[in-house]
Amino acid sequence: MLEIAGISAGYSSVPVLRDVSITVAEGQFVSVVGPNGAGKSTLFRTISGILKPSAGAIRFEGNDLLALPASRRAHLGIAHVPEGRHVFPSLTVMENLELGAFTEAGRQNWKTNIDRILGLFPVLSERRRQFAGTLSGGEQQMLAIGRGLASSPKLLMLDEPSMGLAPTIADFIFDQLTEIRRQTRLTILLVEQRVAEALQTADHGYVLEAGRVVLEGDNQTLRANDRIRAAYLGM
Amino acid sequence: MSRAEVGPPHGVRLMTFPILVENVLQSLMAGLLVGAIYGLMCVGLALIFGIMRVINFAQGDFMMLGMYVAYFFFAALGVQPLFGSIFGPYVAAFLAAPVLFGVGYFAHQFLISRVSGTRTAQLDGEGHYAQLILTLGIALILQNASQMIFGSMVVSVRTPLSSTAWIIGPLWGDFIEIFVNKARAIAAIVSLLVIAGLALVIGGTRLGKALRASADDPTAATYIGIDVNFAHRIAFALGISITALAGGLLAPNYPFHPFVGLEYVIIMYAGVVLGGLGSIIGAFWGGMTIGIVQQMSALVLPTQLQNSAIFVFFLLIVLLRPQGLFGRVTERT
Ligand SMILES: Nc1ncnc2c1ncn2[C@@H]1O[C@H](COP(=O)(O)OP(=O)(O)OP(=O)(O)O)[C@@H](O)[C@H]1O
Ligand SMILES: [Mg+2]
Numbered sequence: 127m128l129e130i131a132g133i134s135a136g137y138s139s140v141p142v143l144r145d146v147s148i149t150v151a152e153g154q155f156v157s158v159v160g161p162n163g164a165g166k167s168t169l170f171r172t173i174s175g176i177l178k179p180s181a182g183a184i185r186f187e188g189n190d191l192l193a194l195p196a197s198r199r200a201h202l203g204i205a206h207v208p209e210g211r212h213v214f215p216s217l218t219v220m221e222n223l224e225l226g227a228f229t230e231a232g233r234q235n236w237k238t239n240i241d242r243i244l245g246l247f248p249v250l251s252e253r254r255r256q257f258a259g260t261l262s263g264g265e266q267q268m269l270a271i272g273r274g275l276a277s278s279p280k281l282l283m284l285d286e287p288s289m290g291l292a293p294t295i296a297d298f299i300f301d302q303l304t305e306i307r308r309q310t311r312l313t314i315l316l317v318e319q320r321v322a323e324a325l326q327t328a329d330h331g332y333v334l335e336a337g338r339v340v341l342e343g344d345n346q347t348l349r350a351n352d353r354i355r356a357a358y359l360g361m
Numbered sequence: 362m363s364r365a366e367v368g369p370p371h372g373v374r375l376m377t378f379p380i381l382v383e384n385v386l387q388s389l390m391a392g393l394l395v396g397a398i399y400g401l402m403c404v405g406l407a408l409i410f411g412i413m414r415v416i417n418f419a420q421g422d423f424m425m426l427g428m429y430v431a432y433f434f435f436a437a438l439g440v441q442p443l444f445g446s447i448f449g450p451y452v453a454a455f456l457a458a459p460v461l462f463g464v465g466y467f468a469h470q471f472l473i474s475r476v477s478g479t480r481t482a483q484l485d486g487e488g489h490y491a492q493l494i495l496t497l498g499i500a501l502i503l504q505n506a507s508q509m510i511f512g513s514m515v516v517s518v519r520t521p522l523s524s525t526a527w528i529i530g531p532l533w534g535d536f537i538e539i540f541v542n543k544a545r546a547i548a549a550i551v552s553l554l555v556i557a558g559l560a561l562v563i564g565g566t567r568l569g570k571a572l573r574a575s576a577d578d579p580t581a582a583t584y585i586g587i588d589v590n591f592a593h594r595i596a597f598a599l600g601i602s603i604t605a606l607a608g609g610l611l612a613p614n615y616p617f618h619p620f621v622g623l624e625y626v627i628i629m630y631a632g633v634v635l636g637g638l639g640s641i642i643g644a645f646w647g648g649m650t651i652g653i654v655q656q657m658s659a660l661v662l663p664t665q666l667q668n669s670a671i672f673v674f675f676l677l678i679v680l681l682r683p684q685g686l687f688g689r690v691t692e693r694t
Contacts, residue, residue, distance in 0.1 A: 174584055200586030212581035214574045216639060225574050228567075228586045277585060 127152040127313055128173070128281055133182035135172045136337075142168045144337045145182070150281065150330075155307060155314045157324040159358060160334035166317040167209050169334070170285050174206045175199050187280070201229050203280030209289060209317075211270040215259025219250055222258050222269055226276030235278045242309065243272040246302045264295035271299070275306070282306075283315045288323075296320065300327065321358035325349055333358075379536035386539050388656045390529075394542065396652025397549035398607050400645035402625060403632035404556055405604030407644030408596050411633050412576045415477045415597065416489050418496040420604055420629055421622030422503035423461060423468075427605025428617045429511055431457035435518050450518045450544070451551060454609025458602040465601030469594045472499065478579065478593045500622065507619035517616035518609075520544055548610035555606065556645050563641055572596050576639075604629070627668075631675045637684055650674075 128150040136142040142165040150156045158166055171177045173184060175196030184191040186202055194202070205226075214222050223243065227236050244251040247268040253261060258269055267287055274282055284303070288296035300323050306312055307327075318324035325331050331348045333341040341351060348354050402424065409417050434440045435453035444452045476491035517523075523544035530538035563569035575582045575592035582589050608625075611617075628651055636647030651671055658670035 176580060176583065195588070196583045197586055197588040200584060206584040208581060208584060212578050212584075214577040214581065216577050217570065217573055221570055221573075225570050225582075225585055225587075228571065273585065 127154075127187055128315070129183075129185045130169075130173070131183045131185075133169075133172060133179045133184065135168060135177050135179040135182075137168075137177075141180075142337050143172065143179070146334070146337070146339055147182075148332055148339070150313060150315050152280075152313055153311045154329045155316070155327060157316045157318060157328035157331045158334055159318055159321045159324055159331065162319075164334045165337040166334055167285055168337075170206060170208070170283055170317065173199075173204070173283065200277055200279075203229075203231065203278075204283065205274035205277045205279035205281070206283045207270045207274040207285065207287065209285035211263075211266040213258040213261070213266050213269050213273065215257065217258055218255050219258055219261070219269055220254040222273050223250070223276050226273035227278075229277045231278035232276050236276070239276050239278060242306075243275050246275075246305060247272055264291050264299075267291060267295075267299060268302075271302075279312070281313045281315060283317075285317045286319060287316075288318065288320050296323075303327070321354070325354075379533060382533075383537045383539070384660060385657075386537065388660050389653065390539055390541060391545075392653035392656030393649070394545040394549040394652075395656060396649035397552040398545075398610050398648075399628055399632060399652045400648035401552035401556055401610070402604050402607035403629050403636065403644040403648035403651075404559060404641055405600045405602070405607065406629040407633050407636070407639075407641055408572075408600035408603065410630070411636075411638045411640065411644055412573065413477070413593055413596050413600075414576065415473065415593075416492040416496060417473075417597075417600075418493065418626065419500040419503060419622075420496075420601070421624070421626030422500045422507075423465065423601045423622075424604045424608040424625055425507065425617060425619060425622040426464065426503060427457045427461045427602075427608040428612045428621070429507065430460050430605070431609035431612055432516060432518055446520045447522060450520045450522075450613045451547065451610070453518065454551075454606055454612070457609045458606040461605035462598045462602035465598035466594060468499065468601070469597040473597060474590055474594065478590045500626075504619050504622065511619060513618055513620075515616045515618045517614075518612040520613045522547065523613040542614070544613045548614070551610060552607065555603070556641075559603065560641055568595070624668075628671070631671060635675060635678055 130146060130148040133146045134141065134144050146169060148156070148158070158169065160166055168177065172179050173191070175191070175194070179192070186204060189202060191199060214225065217225070223240065227233050227239065232239065249265055250268055250272055253265065258266065261269060271284070271287065287299050291299070303314070304327055307314065316324055316328065325345055325348055328345055330344055331342065332339050333348070333354065341348065341354065406417070406420050409415050409420065431453040434456045435449050440453045440456065441449045472495060473492070476488045476495055523542065526540040526542050527546065528538055528540055563572065571582070571587050572592050572595065574585070575587055575589045579589045582592070628648070632647035632651050633644045634647070635650055636643030636645065654674045655667050655671055658667050662670055
C-alpha cells in the first residue's frame, strides 16, 4: 500500500533521513521506533508532503505521492495524526471532527465514522461543544485520532500518540487503537517511544536511528533481538 | 445651545434638559449608523488580520479603490441611468465588491502569498515584517496611482438620500425629534445584513470552517486535506471585498480622495483589536464602538479631536482588557 524507497530528507541546513526504505502492506500494523531525534517525525512529514525529500520515491496504492501537493494526500486516504496533537484550538470538538471529514470519503461515511469515533472516545461526545484548545492533553489526543478517523482513511499514521500522557490514558488509547483494528482492519503506521507496546501490537517493526533504518522485522524477530532488548525493552 | 433659557452663572452655557437629551440621542443615532458601516469595514480586516494574522496596511487603500470603483459604476458605467439615484449607489457598492475580490485575489496570489501562509514558518516574526513593508508599498502605489488616474479632487456618489432624513418623534411631548439620515440608515442596515450572512458562512459552512482551521494551524489543516494557501487567498480576497463594500456604502455620505485610506485603516485596526483578534462578530462590535465613541465625543469635543477621542478610548481598553472588549481567551497552541 505504502512504499517508501530510498528516501533522503531534512531541513534547510540539516540532512536527517538517509536512504530510508519502509513498506506498509494493506491491513498491516507497522511500528517505527527509535530514540529522540532519529527522524521519525521527519519521516511522517515527508510522507505528508510538508517536507520534500532530496532523493527517493514514495508510492501510495500505485500513485506517485511526490508528484502531489501535500494537501491532496489526505484525499488519497492518508490521515496523519501529528506529534503534539495539533487540534484546531479555536474550533469546537465537533467542528474539529467535521473538518476531519474534509475528504470525499469522510463526507460519505460521516454517519458511520462519527458513531464509531464517539463510541471509542465517549469523552469527546461529552465535550462536543467545548473549544478544542481547552481540552486536556489526553482528550486532545483522542480528538486528534478521531479527526484522523473521520477522514475515512485507508492508512492512519500516528506520531507518538502517548506523548506526555499519564500511563493509564496512554494504555486506554492503545486499547482503542487495537479496538479500531479489530473493527476495521485499518492499516496503521505508528511511531512510538513506548517500544514494548508498539512492538507488541505491530505486525512489523522498523528501528530508526540517526536517520537510518538499522533493523527491521516482525514482532518476534525484533523482540528477540539483543540490541532491542537492551536499548528499548530494558531486558 | 442658543435655546438655553436659564442663564447659568459665570457665563457657562448650558442646554435645557430636553435639548441635551435630544443631542445625546441624535449623536447616539449617528454613532449607531456610522458604527454599523465601520463594523462592516472592520469585519473585512478581521478576516485578514484577526483570523489569518496577515498585516495589511493597504486595507484602507483597497477600500479607497472600492469607493472609486463604486463611483465609476455609478456615474460612468450606467448604474445611475439604469437603477436611478436611489438604488444606484447600493447597486454600485455591490458591484464594486466582486471587482475588489478579484483585485484581492491576485494581490494575494502574486504578492501577499510570498510573505504569508505556509511560507511564513521560515520567516522572522511569522513574516510580519515582510508583510508590513510589502503592504505599505502596495498602499503607496495604490495612493499615487489613484492620484494620477483619478486626480486629487474630492468626489462623492450623489444621491438625494444623503440629504434627506426620516424623523423619529416628536417624543416626550413635543421636545425631542431625532433625524435619521436616509442614506446612512440604509447603509447601516445593508451592513448588518452582510455581516449576518458572513457570520453564518464563517460559522457554519465547510468553507468557513476550513478558513478558521487554516488560520488556527496551517500544518494540521494541510494534513486533513485543506489547501491552506488557497484558503488564505480566499480569506484575503473576501476581506478586501467586504471592506470595499463598506467603502461603497460610505461613498454617498463621505466624500473621498486617493489618500482617504489612511483615515479608515486606523479605524479598522482599532476596531479589530478592540473587538478581540480572531472574532468576526467582535470586530463588528469594535467598529460599532468606535462609531459611537466618535460621534458621542462630538458632543463635548471639537471635530478635530474626534479621532483623538477614539484613541484615548482605544488605549484605555487595551490597558484594561488586552484581549479586546469582546474577545475571549483561547490559547493558541
Ligand atoms: N523544523 C526543523 N528545522 C530544522 N531541524 C529540524 C526541524 N525539525 C526537526 N529537526 C531536526 O531533525 C532531527 C530529527 O527530528 P525529528 O523530529 O524527526 O525526530 P524524532 O525522531 O521525531 O524525535 P522525537 O522522538 O523526539 O519526536 C532532529 O535533529 C531535529 O533537531
Ligand atoms: Mg517526533
